[in-house]
Amino acid sequence: FHGRTFGGMAATPQEKIQGGFRPMLAGFKFGQLNNIESFDKLVDDTVAAVFIESIQGEGGIFPAEDSFLQELRALCTERSVLLMLDEVQCGIGRSGHFFAFEKSGVKPDAIGLAKGLGAGFPIGAIWAAEPYAELFEPGSHGTTFGGNPLACAAANATLDIIEEDSLLEQIMANSSIWHAALQGLVEQYPQHVASMRGVGYMVGLALHTDSSAVTTAARDKGLLIVPAGHNTVRLLPALTATLEELAACTRILGEVFAELSA
Numbered sequence: 001f002h003g004r005t006f007g008g009m010a011a012t013p014q015e016k017i018q019g020g021f022r023p024m025l026a027g028f029k030f031g032q033l034n035n036i037e038s039f040d041k042l043v044d045d046t047v048a049a050v051f052i053e054s055i056q057g058e059g060g061i062f063p064a065e066d067s068f069l070q071e072l073r074a075l076c077t078e079r080s081v082l083l084m085l086d087e088v089q090c091g092i093g094r095s096g097h098f099f100a101f102e103k104s105g106v107k108p109d110a111i112g113l114a115k116g117l118g119a120g121f122p123i124g125a126i127w128a129a130e131p132y133a134e135l136f137e138p139g140s141h142g143t144t145f146g147g148n149p150l151a152c153a154a155a156n157a158t159l160d161i162i163e164e165d166s167l168l169e170q171i172m173a174n175s176s177i178w179h180a181a182l183q184g185l186v187e188q189y190p191q192h193v194a195s196m197r198g199v200g201y202m203v204g205l206a207l208h209t210d211s212s213a214v215t216t217a218a219r220d221k222g223l224l225i226v227p228a229g230h231n232t233v234r235l236l237p238a239l240t241a242t243l244e245e246l247a248a249c250t251r252i253l254g255e256v257f258a259e260l261s262a
């Protein structure tokens with residue numbers, strides 16, 4: 001999933017995204033996440049760039065494996081194709097690393113950023129690696145609110161807080177405890193929860209139960225979660241969430257599954 005701009009929709013081959021908005025931009029081909037052969041077949045000399053989410057969000061919380069990202073980087077370099085990573089949802093600390101791709105050691109040619117960058121204030125950005133940075137010059141592209149000083153100040157403040165409050169370290173430490181507690185729910189309620197996936201503060205619970213029943217019951221108890229992909233619920237706590245708040249999330253989910261079992 002790459003958002004609802006026209007390019008973003010064209011890059012998201014799902015009826016629920018593209019329906020009602022066709023014709024799409026031409027020129028997109030689709031490989032499968034974590035399947036390097038599927039990209040090997042598609043990347044020929046008509047291809048300019050490969051664009052993927054480092055962790056698929058809307059699709060249901062599917063992380064790109066480190067080995068897949070490394071092989072994809074090698075393939076793109078060998079065939080002179082840009083590797084662009086969408087870190088709009090998984091970037092800015094959400095995975096416990098500043099960027100979700102970082103632990104793989106790859107260097108992408110461009111990174112798309114938004115959401116967490118402004119901590120709620122609307123801002124989006126693209127970060128291009130050195131040989132490509134000059135492709136965009138002032139005026140070559142733009143939006144009405146692009147380059148907004150207030151949004152940039154909000155983003156700067158967000159980056160300062162992530163650093164000064166050691167949020168990455170906190171997310172790493174808290175998430176291992178939280179994931180273990182969520183795994184406990186998978187074991188306790190196998191009739192409702194099939195598995196847990198995710199990294200840091202970006203977690204999906206794959207359900208056997210209808211996800212809207214779970215999101216509604218959780219909301220009624222004060223926990224906001226969203227559906228994703230096929231029968232998955234997405235847990236995306238604030239990057240400042242404490243262990244107590246994460247424990248409350250697990251407790252509420254436990255209550256929801258217990259009530260659904262009754």
Ligand SMILES: Cc1ncc(COP(=O)(O)O)c(C=O)c1O
Nearest residue numbers: 001002003004005057086088089
């Ligand atoms: C992975 C990803 N990319 C991009 C976007 C940006 O969407 P939009 O351009 O519609 O704001 C989103 C929004 O949810 C997203 O999750």
